[in-house]
Amino acid sequence: MNFVLAAGGTGGHMIPAHALAAELKSRGHGVMLLTDARGAKIPGLFEDVPVHVLPAGRLSKTPWGLLKAMRSVMAGRREAKALYRQHQPHAVVGFGGYPAFPALLAASALNIPTVLHEQNAVLGRVNRLLAGGAQAIATAYEQVDRLKPGQKNKVVLVGNPVRASIVRLGELPFPAFDDVAPLKLLVTGGSQGATVLGDVVPAGLGELGERLRHRLQVVQQCRPDDIERVRDTYRSLGIPAELSTYLQDMDAKLGECHLMIGRAGASTIAELTAAGRPAILIPLPIATDDHQTANARELARAGGARMIPQPQFTPAALARQIEALADDPEALANAAARSLSVGRPRAASDLADLVELVGQGETPAMVGKAPRTADAPIGLAPAGAAA
Template sequence: MTTASGSRGLILLAAGGTGGHLFPAQALAEVLIARGWRVDLVTDERGDRYGGRFPAEKMHIIPAATVRGGNPLTYLKTSWVLGIGVMRAWLLIGRLKPKVVVGFGGYPTLSPVIAASLPGFGGGGVKTIIHDQNAVMGRANRLLADRVDAVATSFPKVHMLGEKNAGKAVRTGAPVRAAVLDVVAPYDPPQPYGDFRLLVFGGSQGARIFSDVVPGAIARLDEAHRGRLVLVQQCREEDIERVRSAYEAIGIDAELAPFFSDLPQRIADAHLVVCRSGASTVAELAVIGRPAVLVPLPHAIDNDQLLNATALAQAKGGWLLPQPAFTPHRLAEELAARMDAPEMLANAAQAASAVGNPRAAETLADVVEALAEGRPMPAETAGASAA
């Protein structure tokens, strides 16, 4: 972990243990540390694997559980775990005395944000803000929205925000890490009959459907198209050998791995990306400015990935392909059409770049500092509203 030497005080960040929550938290941490603040992180056990890369002085693991209804025993267990988490977070906040607690979604944010609002030595007077990366507010953030001082959003209109919380909403955009900003470069469209660099990934855990569908789609391309492909694909560990065998059978030498630590660079290198449409993914595609075929996760309760993908597709920065239509035959058609249309790809790259916000982390840091120092919110953050 990076040890900060900031003297302006401590900002406590709280995020679920997936890349979708941790990456925007990391982006804010990088800016705050550069401005002289100290940063600690509260997350769950999953966040441990990001520990070496997250620029916090300390990482605090707090028990968390998904809030579900239905089974009374499950509800009691969840309430017990949440109660323990709130008490531990209350004691932690009392010891650390942060200026602001910032939540980035996921159930591990519940305990520290709730604890910050409790009276006594562990809370009371600690300012709180949540940031939601999606076009629809997540369930954990909806549970917290009524009690925080500010709600930062990535989109100008946010579903599930609620009219009563619109007055505390500030639009900052979706923060992206320095590793993303470092690779921003003009799009270099594919040359006719030249290499075509295709990147396929499915989120921090990979996505099995890409392992099921993409090899069959590549096999359906004609020999001329297949011969141009330079393919990089993220696969689950258990899927790699079968995917590699499928590609070897059709003469494709693909680079396969369960995780790419340099994913922003690989996005920048790609002519086309095929991926899910989580908020961080869409934000990074837009800031880097690369065209994508977006396949939203279909089982998300609030359809957040569908709304994220729709926003980028409506801006003409990518193409929405719902999972029921994501078949080898359909994907082969999409790939062939894009490979034969470099101007279309260049236009989509430009459109994606136009909706990206490379200053989102800076803007969110401005908001956090305003809360910490009792100043009015930055004027440029006005405009978020309930959809």
């Protein structure tokens, strides 16, 4: 079977698409990616998959901005239709975001079945626009806001796909930690970084007691404009820190860390829970529909993360949270286990099952499929099924 994946913009859309592509290819299917210029530049993804860059405008509230965006969308739609006529996909899978919009519009125009994957706990704008015509909606959370009641028979809970190397971390023991071992911290602000983390985290680590501060080992992602300033701060505090603008080897960094500090993006939550790592989360306050706060609620309720709203994210508040975990190695290991307990490491496989089902001309509603619970198998097409 042939499948087209439509994703772009940020790693939050691209990483789950990449994980699904790897799973589909392992089953012998053909896979193509349609993305935008920004998505195509993210390193380490889709290196063995044909990639086509489409025009994709971001919808604007101003009349001129809206007209300009729609021109780009329609141009992208025309290009996608031409590709579909040539490659004849069995289904098109959209991962939200404006770069997926023209590809999914083209699929609807040619009556090609579509699957929407929603990474966040709030249905995104593009997915809301297209949900009515989709054959299936795959979700990462049991509770997803902004779904219409009539769309719930299309919903299948699969989780958010992550790379196989991340899933393998959850099968390994949590890194050893005791009263004298180094405390390894991973600090990441998502694919765009976060200046607030560069401001608050070094200062907060500087407020820790001397005994704990001298045990710190930090890996931190920084914005390019911030990296030298952050490096100088760590140097002045005597805290060893490895700084980078992009963490391409996230699996290795996550595998070594005891505690992650960062945003609550969908891919971040999925990787934390698949690997079983505790976190201190600072949801992005300007995220559309405040979806990062919604993303974090399941992990926080389970005890795998502590959430600090950005207005309360101060050096003193961060230091208190780190000390509460680091002063009790058993508490840190328990938080890691609770993080792992809400993970969905089969997400890529379950989403591939759903995509195969739709590619065969069936839908969850046709086979009487109710939304999956966290513990139940998906029960759709068997792995490796083909039309």
